[in-house]
Amino acid sequence: MDEITSQLHAAAADPPATRIDVEHLISAERRRRRHRSWAWSGIGVAAAVAAVAVVPALAAGGPPHAITLPVLSLPTGAPSAPVPLCAGVTPQTSGPLPPLQSHDTVRARPTEAPGDGVARLTGALRDALPALLPNGVRIDPALKGCSEPQFTYHPSYRQYTVDGTVRRGKEHGLFLLQVRPTDTESAVPDCRRAFARGNCEVIDYPDGSAAVVSSMVEGPGQRQLQVVLLRPDGTSVLAVTNNFRNELAGKRMRTLKTADEPLLTVEQLAAIARAPGLTLYP
Numbered sequence: 001m002d003e004i005t006s007q008l009h010a011a012a013a014d015p016p017a018t019r020i021d022v023e024h025l026i027s028a029e030r031r032r033r034r035h036r037s038w039a040w041s042g043i044g045v046a047a048a049v050a051a052v053a054v055v056p057a058l059a060a061g062g063p064p065h066a067i068t069l070p071v072l073s074l075p076t077g078a079p080s081a082p083v084p085l086c087a088g089v090t091p092q093t094s095g096p097l098p099p100l101q102s103h104d105t106v107r108a109r110p111t112e113a114p115g116d117g118v119a120r121l122t123g124a125l126r127d128a129l130p131a132l133l134p135n136g137v138r139i140d141p142a143l144k145g146c147s148e149p150q151f152t153y154h155p156s157y158r159q160y161t162v163d164g165t166v167r168r169g170k171e172h173g174l175f176l177l178q179v180r181p182t183d184t185e186s187a188v189p190d191c192r193r194a195f196a197r198g199n200c201e202v203i204d205y206p207d208g209s210a211a212v213v214s215s216m217v218e219g220p221g222q223r224q225l226q227v228v229l230l231r232p233d234g235t236s237v238l239a240v241t242n243n244f245r246n247e248l249a250g251k252r253m254r255t256l257k258t259a260d261e262p263l264l265t266v267e268q269l270a271a272i273a274r275a276p277g278l279t280l281y282p
Contacts, residue, residue, distance in 0.1 A: 082119035083126065086146040089115045089153050091161075098156045105181040107234030110280045114153035117280070121151045121160050121179060124277025132271050137263050139175050140165045151179070160280075166241055171259035174224070176240040179278055182230055195226045208232040213266050218244055219255050225262055227270045233281045239273040 110117070126148055129139065141149045141164040151160040159180030166175040186193065191200035194214035203211035209231050216224045224242035231237070243259040264272075 081123055082116065083123040085115075085119060085122070086148070086150055087143040087152070089118050090155060091143075091152045100155070101157050104184040105234065106184055106187050107181065107281070109158065109181050112280070112282075114155070117160060118151045118153055120282065121278060122149070124275060125149055125151070125162065125177070125272075127277070128272065128275035132268060132275065134168075134263070134268065137166060137168045140167055149177075166263045168259070168263050171243075171263060173244070173258055173263055174240060174242045175264075176238070177273065178238040179280060180236055181280055182234050182236040186236065187230070189228075189230055193228070195224060211270060213270065215266070218242070219257075221260070222255060222257055223262055225264070225266050225269055227266060227273050229270070229273045231279060233279055235279045235281060237273040237278055239269045241269055 112120075129149070133139070139149050141147075141162070143150055143152070143164075149162045149164055151162050153160055157180065159178055161179075162175070162177040164175045165172050189202045189210040189212045191197050191202060191212060191214070194200040194212055196214045196216040199216065200212060200214035203213065205211070209229065211230075212226075212228045214226050216226070218224060222242070222244040224240065224244075227237075227239045229237040229239075241262050241264045243262045244255050244257050246253050246255055248254075
């Protein structure tokens with residue numbers, strides 16, 4: 001099992017019946033890695049009131065799959081307080097953990113205890129979501145025993161992860177959020193590291209952060225959106241959502257739409273990843 005396979009299975013360890021499409025994430029990553037090895041790039045937190053940033057229609061997708069990022073105000077206020085946890089700090093896995101990843105990072109790794117980091121980041125995310133989710137949309141966590149999203153810490157990858165399902169009525173889709181130190185090979189935002197290189201745009205923000213946003217078409221009306229953020233403080237954030245799932249039918253795998261469109265736009269996905277407090281260097 002290669003690194004990305006191990007990581008994505010670990011991120012969705014012990015999921016509920018409404019599990020995320022980990023197998024699709026794995027296959028998508030493998031397709032992208034045929035062009036370049038998996039690495040991170042992205043965007044970081046912008047000022048609460050920022051200049052309007054609009055991404056032009058993208059050549060590969062074009063309308064109606066163009067990616068645009070008009071300004072979306074972020075929550076402001078005092079730093080979030082740590083919250084009581086509804087599940088363990090580290091996820092439950094079905095097998096041995098992969099070896100510790102030892103790639104270099106642009107800044108010394110944080111020394112915050114994982115339990116403290118999980119509580120702090122979870123508080124920051126829960127504070128931000130009410131203002132950033134569309135009306136009627138919620139995020140159901142994959143962690144058993146949790147009614148709201150909670151981060152977990154993956155010791156092999158030294159990163160924090162939230163996985164679950166974004167829902168509105170009977171419509172649903174994947175939700176994945178990861179926070180980790182920026183590695184030295186991914187310090188420069190680059191569309192060559194996106195899911196869909198031809199349907200990608202890099203966005204710069206006034207505070208010095210940058211964004212790589214991309215949209216991958218899986219099938220008719222089926223899309224997966226990715227935002228990777230690079231904060232100036234050395235934190236990277238990955239956010240992913242989609243509107244389809246994979247299902248085994250006999251011996252064949254088929255892909256089914258779960259919503260007319262992804263329930264979060266790229267703008268909303270980016271705003272969640274840019275939420276104040278989602279940093280490893282508070």
